[in-house]
Every structure is written in C-alpha cells, then in structure tokens.
Amino acid sequence: MKILHLVHQYPPDYVGGTEHYTQSVARALAARGHDVSVFYRHSAPGHGLTRRPADGVDVWAAWDGVQNPTRRFMATFGDRFLMDTFSEALAETRPDLVHIEHLMGLPAQLVGAIRQRGIPLVVTLHDYWWICANAQLITNYSQKLCSGPHAWLNCARCVLARGGAGRLWAAAPGLVPLLAARDRALRRVLLDAAQVIAPSPFVKEWYGANGLPGERVLVLPHGVERPALVAARSDGEIPSPGMARDGAFRVAYIGGLAPQKGVHVLVRAFNEAFGQDEMHQPELWIAGNEGFDPAYSRHLRSLAGPGVRFLGLLNRQQVWQCLAQVDVLGVPSLWHETFSIIAHEAFVARLPVIASRLGALPGAICDGVNGLLVSPGDISAWSAALQHLAGDPAFRERLREGIQPPMTIKEHVDRLEAVYAKAAGRA
Numbered sequence: 001m002k003i004l005h006l007v008h009q010y011p012p013d014y015v016g017g018t019e020h021y022t023q024s025v026a027r028a029l030a031a032r033g034h035d036v037s038v039f040y041r042h043s044a045p046g047h048g049l050t051r052r053p054a055d056g057v058d059v060w061a062a063w064d065g066v067q068n069p070t071r072r073f074m075a076t077f078g079d080r081f082l083m084d085t086f087s088e089a090l091a092e093t094r095p096d097l098v099h100i101e102h103l104m105g106l107p108a109q110l111v112g113a114i115r116q117r118g119i120p121l122v123v124t125l126h127d128y129w130w131i132c133a134n135a136q137l138i139t140n141y142s143q144k145l146c147s148g149p150h151a152w153l154n155c156a157r158c159v160l161a162r163g164g165a166g167r168l169w170a171a172a173p174g175l176v177p178l179l180a181a182r183d184r185a186l187r188r189v190l191l192d193a194a195q196v197i198a199p200s201p202f203v204k205e206w207y208g209a210n211g212l213p214g215e216r217v218l219v220l221p222h223g224v225e226r227p228a229l230v231a232a233r234s235d236g237e238i239p240s241p242g243m244a245r246d247g248a249f250r251v252a253y254i255g256g257l258a259p260q261k262g263v264h265v266l267v268r269a270f271n272e273a274f275g276q277d278e279m280h281q282p283e284l285w286i287a288g289n290e291g292f293d294p295a296y297s298r299h300l301r302s303l304a305g306p307g308v309r310f311l312g313l314l315n316r317q318q319v320w321q322c323l324a325q326v327d328v329l330g331v332p333s334l335w336h337e338t339f340s341i342i343a344h345e346a347f348v349a350r351l352p353v354i355a356s357r358l359g360a361l362p363g364a365i366c367d368g369v370n371g372l373l374v375s376p377g378d379i380s381a382w383s384a385a386l387q388h389l390a391g392d393p394a395f396r397e398r399l400r401e402g403i404q405p406p407m408t409i410k411e412h413v414d415r416l417e418a419v420y421a422k423a424a425g426r427a
Contacts, residue, residue: 001420002035004095006086008104010040010059015289015313016256017341018126022101023057024225028413030056037093039086041075041105043067049085060089069162072105073133076182079107086110095119097424100189104129108185115192120423123190124197125217127338130186131210133179134158136335138260145335148210152179187211194423199339200360206336218419223412224344227320249282249390250326251354254319254342257288257297262332262356262376264300269332269382271305274390282390284330287311287322323349327396328389331355334376340364344406352399354385369402 007022022038030036036056042063049062062085065071075082086106090113098114100123114121128148129135133155137146140161149155156172156179190196196217198204208214253266263286270284284307290297301310314322319342323329329346331337336359343353343364355361356376365371372389374381389396 001097001424002093002095003029003037003420004089004093004098005036005038005101006098006103006106006110007038007040007101008106009102010038010061013040013042013061017339018102020341021124021126021222024223024409025413025416026057027055028409029417032413032417035093037089037095039089041067041082047081049088058093060085062086062089067105073159073162075105076103076108076185077178078109082107083109083113087113090114090117090119097122097420099124099420100193102126102129103186103189104135108189111189111192120194120425121189121192122195122197122419122423123193124199125203125207125338126199128206128336130190131183131207133182134162136260138335143259148206149179149183152176152183155179190216195419197419200363202336202360202363203338220412220415220419221407222339222341222344223409224341224348224406225316225409226348227317250285251282251328251330251386252285252287252322252326253330253332254287254314254322255331256292257286257290257300258293259296260333260335262334263288264296264303265334265377265379265382266330266332267300267303267305267308268379269386270308271303272379272383273386274307275305281307282386284308285311285322285326287314287319289313319345320349323351326351328386329353331361332374332376332382333358333361335359337361347403347406350400350403352389352396352403354382354389364406366402368399370399370404372399 005022005026007018009019011019011023026036026038037058037060039060042061043066044063045066047064052059062082064079064081097120100121127135128137131148134140139146140158146154153172153176156175159175160172190212197220198217199222201219204214204217204219207217251270253263255261257263274282323346329343329351331340331343331353333356338360340361343355346353353365353371355365355371355373357373358376362373365373367373372385374385
C-alpha cells in the first residue's frame with residue numbers, strides 16, 4: 001500500500017511525541033514493504049521544497065517562511081505555496097491512503113486536495129488542537145487548565161495573549177467569527193475521515209464531550225519501540241534498574257522543557273524532599289532540549305539544588321541508557337497528557353512512574369500498582385511521594401512487579417494496517 005503521512009513537524013527539525021510516533025510508524029510500515037512518504041512543514045526563511053530518503057521513507061519538507069504563533073494559526077485558513085507543494089507531493093506519491101498526524105501550521109484546504117482525488121483519510125488525535133488552537137488546553141492568559149471553547153470568547157482571549165496583545169480583552173469578540181470558521185473547517189476534516197484514532201480512552205471521551213461522535217473514534221494506544229538490547233534478549237526485558245550503579249536513589253525526567261510539563265514542580269519537590277540530605281544525596285536527572293524555551297530552562301537551572309543534573313537532549317539510545325540507570329521516572333504534567341510515550345517506555349524498562357493525576361496518565365499508571373499518582377502541581381504531595389519511593393526499596397520492587405508490558409510498535413502497526421485496509425476498502 002502507498003501511504004502518505006501528513007504532519008506539522010518531523011525529525012530532525014523537531015522531536016516531540018507526535019514526531020517520534022510518526023517517524024516510528026513510518027519506518028515500521030516501510031520495513032513491511034509499504035511505500036511510505038511523509039509531508040511536513042519546515043520552518044525557514046523564504047520558501048522551498050526538499051525531498052530526501054530516510055530509513056526507507058520518502059520525506060518531503062516544504063516551507064514558506066519562519067514559523068511563529070501568528071503564522072502558525074493563520075496557516076489553517078490558507079497558504080498557496082504549501083497548497084501547491086502538497087499537490088505536487090500528492091501527484092508524485094499517488095498514495096492509496098493519507099494519514100493525518102497533525103495539521104498545525106498547514107492549510108485545512110489540503111484535505112480538499114485529498115478528497116478531490118478520492119483518497120481515504122485517517123486522522124490521529126495526538127492532542128486537542130482540532131478544537132483547542134493552543135493544542136494543550138492551557139490558557140495563554142492565566143496558564144490554567146481549560147475545558148474547551150465557550151462560545152470561542154475564551155479562545156479569542158488565548159489568541160490575543162499568544163500574540164502579545166493580552167491587555168486588549170475588548171477585542172476578543174471580534175475574533176470569534178474567525179475561531180468559529182476554524183472550528184467548522186477542522187471538524188469537517190474529522191467528519192470526512194474514514195477513521196479517527198485516539199491514543200487513549202481519555203482523548204476519545206474528551207472529544208466526545210466536545211461534539212465528535214464516539215462511534216467515529218477508535219482507541220488505539222501507541223506502540224512502544226524496544227531498544228536493540230531488548231530485541232536481542234529472549235526474555236524481552238532490559239537490564240533491571242540500578243545495574244552497574246552506586247546505589248544512589250535516582251529520578252529521571254525525560255521530555256519537553258516547557259511550563260505545561262511541570263518540570264519546575266518536580267525540581268521544587270525534589271529540593272524539598274532531599275535538599276538537606278548531603279550524606280546520601282539522591283539525584284534528579286533532567287533530559288530535554290533547553291533551547292526550546294530558554295527562559296524556562298534558565299528558570300529550572302535557577303531552582304536546581306544539589307543532586308539535580310541536566311543531561312541535555314538525548315537520542316533514542318541515550319534515552320534507554322538513562323532509563324536503565326534510574327529508579328523512577330517522573331511525569332509531573334500540568335496539562336492533560338493524551339498518552340505519554342516516555343511513561344510507557346519506562347514500563348518497558350521496568351521502571352515505576354510517578355505522575356500527575358491528570359488526563360490520560362491515570363489510565364496508564366495504577367496508583368500503588370505500577371507507580372504513584374499525585375495531584376498536579378502539589379509540591380508537598382510530590383515531595384512526600386519521592387521520599388516514600390526513596391526510603392522503601394521493597395515498595396519500589398513491588399511496583400516493578402506490577403508493571404505490565406505496553407503494546408509494542410509491531411502490535412500497534414499490525415492493528416494500524418487493519419485500519420488502513422478497512423479505510424481503503426481492502427478489508
């Protein structure tokens with residue numbers, strides 16, 4: 001089958017959960033003999049189009065200027081250059097099916113070009129962007145969780161705050177027609193899709209509460225790649241946490257360094273829990289791209305006490321090496337995570353996860369069974385949980401024994417192929 005993945009960003013330009021998923025699935029499909037292409041929007045001065053082979057995948061990158069929040073938002077309503085380049089990619093690749101991973105920064109009219117050619121469409125809901133322009137249900141004007149649009153007035157406030165005009169609240173009603181038009185265009189895409197996929201029941205339920213019929217949405221958890229050393233072992237497990245270590249209790253955070261990820265909560269809680277323990281100093285390892293939000297990264301470094309280490313951006317091999325050397329993974333999110341690939345990778349590494357009781361995380365972490373759930377943003381509660389884990393190795397071992405292996409990328413792609421075949425009328 002010829003499959004085209006349409007996504008807003010792609011490695012190595014940017015590596016986040018959606019991008020990592022898209023790359024993993026594209027590679028796995030190509031390895032099975034499918035003809036796989038990826039089209040994404042690059043950010044660079046001027047405009048252009050490149051095409052390159054990468055691990056058996058044909059990768060198209062189009063750009064029409066440097067991205068910023070305003071251009072990313074307005075692109076939904078049209079961009080002639082991107083439309084032309086995507087049409088070129090469609091004509092060249094002639095896909096049997098298009099899988100939309102994300103359309104942020106891309107014109108919604110791209111779907112019209114797909115529809116005109118009679119190509120079936122599959123959409124994965126990696127976040128809340130199809131209804132929330134911020135994608136993560138956190139307001140720009142108060143940095144608080146949002147339940148969704150309220151006549152789009154709250155959305156208009158977010159647009160103004162994101163554009164640096166946060167004090168011009170009186171202008172919010174004037175943006176409502178634009179946001180309503182955005183909503184209509186993107187909902188039409190979801191309703192046109194042969195199949196919509198949610199990575200967790202929480203995501204399906206949230207979209208259902210916001211008007212997307214539940215019967216249109218299939219829950220299909222992401223698959224998790226195993227490291228090479230797992231594939232080489234008959235028992236399918238990586239070395240136990242703590243191997244070749246000095247015995248110090250270690251916590252890791254691996255992911256985006258941005259306020260909604262709550263890394264500052266984890267740092268403050270770690271300081272509160274262990275700041276005075278100079279004899280047996282536990283360690284907190286923080287891995288992520290400090291260049292993504294330099295101001296926030298500087299803030300994290302200013303908070304860091306003894307034992308906090310910054311590892312920088314890790315490649316895939318280094319992620320697995322990190323997981324093999326720590327005792328617990330922290331996921332202190334302040335937004336409704338839709339899946340959390342890193343939490344599931346921790347389970348592959350037989351690591352308990354301490355996570356916020358928010359979004360899809362309680363669907364993956366069973367409190368007291370394979371990890372701990374803590375109120376988001378509650379520094380004292382996080383500190384107490386860290387102390388409990390550090391002081392009770394037997395409890396950590398019981399949590400490890402409670403971990404069930406997550407779906408593999410092979411199992412995920414098996415199911416995805418069935419979705420594709422049905423969508424393309426081949427089932």
